[in-house]
Amino acid sequence: MRQGSTKLRVNDKVEVIAGKDKGRVGKVLKIDREKNHVFVERINMIKKHQKAKDATQSGQIIEREAGIDCSNVMIVCPECTETVRIGIKVLEDGTKTRMCKGCKATIETLKK
Structure with missing residues (x-):
């Protein structure tokens, strides 16, 4: 890493x-x-x-x-309460969010 x-x-x-x-x-x-x-x-x-x-x-x-x-x-993950890998997803307005790779739930919105 x-x-x-x-x-x-x-x-x-x-x-x-x-x-x-x-x-x-x-x-x-x-x-x-x-x-x-x-x-x-x-x-x-x-x-x-x-x-x-x-x-x-x-x-x-x-x-x-x-x-x-x-x-x-x-x-x-706060949604599915399992240990998961997380990814970054870019929304339509350009903001980035961390998302659970298992249930696709948003974990936290990041700064632009």
Whole structure:
């Protein structure tokens, strides 16, 4: 896949299709287009050890989401509630929309 080419957007509902969290569903929090990674809510959690910033504060262990490769997630269609591939459809007025390749439902209208 080309660097930065993904049809996923923030707040999309996705399902993990490969890896340790296979089958889990979550919301996309962030997309790193340079590394081709997505950060999904409560999926692929890691523990990060944070050092104390000054003498009054103690060190701590923070649990946060790590990135998953875009190829390991699929979008869940809001209409048919299945994991599907998505395509781009151009409407008569020139606007582009994301559409479900399974049920042909419109997922979101994009900017011109």
